[in-house]
Amino acid sequence: MERRKFIRNVSLGTAAAGWAGLNGVQANTLAQPASDETFNLDYAPHFGMFKHHAGEDLLDQITFMHERGFRSLEDNGMMRRTPEMQEKIANHMARLGMTMGVFVLDKGGNGANTLAAGKKEHLDIFLDGCKRAVEVAKRVNARWTTVVPGDYQRDLPLDIQTANVIEALRRGAEILEPHGLTMVLEPLSDTPNLFLRYSPQTYLICKGVDSPSCKILYDIYHQQKNEGHLISLMDMCWEEIAYIQIGDNPGRKEPGTGEINYQNVFKFIYDKGFKGVCGMEHGNANPGLEGEKAVIAAYRKADSFL
Template identity: 30%
Template sequence: MTWNLRYAPHLGYRPPFDPLFRATVGSDDPVAHIEFARDQGFAGALYAAARGRTVDEQHRVGEALANNGLEAGCLLYTTFDKLRTTMWAVDTRDARDAIAAELRLAIDVAKRIGAKRLAVLGGSDPARPMAEQHAAFIRNLRFAAEIAAPAGVLLCLETLSSKSVPDMLLQHIADAYAIVRAVDNPAVRLIFDTSHVQIMDGDLLANLEATWDAIDIVQIADNPGRTEPGSGEINFESLFRLLHRLQYRGLVELEHGWLRPGIVSERSGLALLRELDAAATRPFGETAGDDS
């Protein structure tokens, strides 16, 4: 199966960390899901929660990805329970020491699985001005980039919906873009997550184009509910057409659940993804029924 864009299903991205195609594969074993991804012609697999997995499993996943010719998606720079810590928002030596410790652990994991991108998220302190926290974030990212770049990994910033995860440093894609520009280091990039951006900013296509030069990863999930494309309000056909027009060759990480979990939804969701991907090469304004 040939795809126009390069998709990567997840192996479990949030509690309870069920893989995207769990019912179809009939197992939680990440290696089985990597083999399934290969059989579908996918380009990679998203092992976002790798930091919380055993070293043995990390090695198994890395070997399976390499043996099956798949690219590793991004992984969270820390474990899931620490994502809301405020160290990125504090301009102190202690904060930078904590950041460095987490990054070194994450880089070790990235090497085991062959990943090149760390997803960076951070909590905010509602009692402090956000501008002050963003300024600290910029200084800390400049420091962090000096650790990441020599290791050959990118730090990819992700915005989060305040409705989904309150009190986080980055909620709006324009703010995240401004921070990437301020850091001014090629090791610091952006994740464009369709669900979070749709909730907080809307106008996905305009926001994608406005931040395009900083985007390194695209993650897709529909809204509401962070479920599969076609289950909500987002026009993924238009989004995929724009990604194709912009010649995006990074991973499109399938970071979503299912509106109705089970094998029926997984099969229909995969079929719809094929239809949406096939439409990616059609010009804007042309529909599936056009002969031109």
């Protein structure tokens, strides 16, 4: 039997066994979809999320995602893959009609490369990353790349740091904009040392950069930790949001494993008319085949908001 047919048959069989204990309503709601049964929003898994069903081969993992109704993929580490593998991934996705989500702009800003400092050496690293990101985006048909401006430069006033970040991002946008590539700025909750942490702060910076190639990546997990008020703050910042990422809190796992009411959040996003990608940037709450089935079931449940 061909490998991809084998994967599909095994996954369908294990799914049926895994859901045998659900009542009839739940079973109908969470039944595994055929390839043409998509979601209300465009959710994007990442490599490794379904490897127990699909195996280690990246193309087989993409095929499995497509068969489960997902129509996009995101890959933070895409810039570090070989050009040959990038092309294989892109060609396979094109055959399936799938969209490439974000990849992280390599060396685009971290604790050792803070754009808030206003130093030439940091700016040069960032701009070199932008140039290389353009080439990767062309290869994989990507429209978004994630940028984190790095840490605070605490010996400078906050407004000076903000001005330094805006100026650096303007320079980056000059490189990206002619190629239709958008850097999406991601406020994070990982450490209080990070310069970019809040959605209104990111909104202000995007307004300052004033480019279609500089927008917000609104990560629901990080912003639940940093500021809460998810729906109201998303609404305030909406015109600058180009990409959304998902993860429940606490734990950064699939919807339904934490405190966020994802049905309401997804309905808000849908009602706003969002047609972009919602990246599944989280781990699986449980290991193995059962954990992977639980992720798919969680998205079917959270997506049933209509």
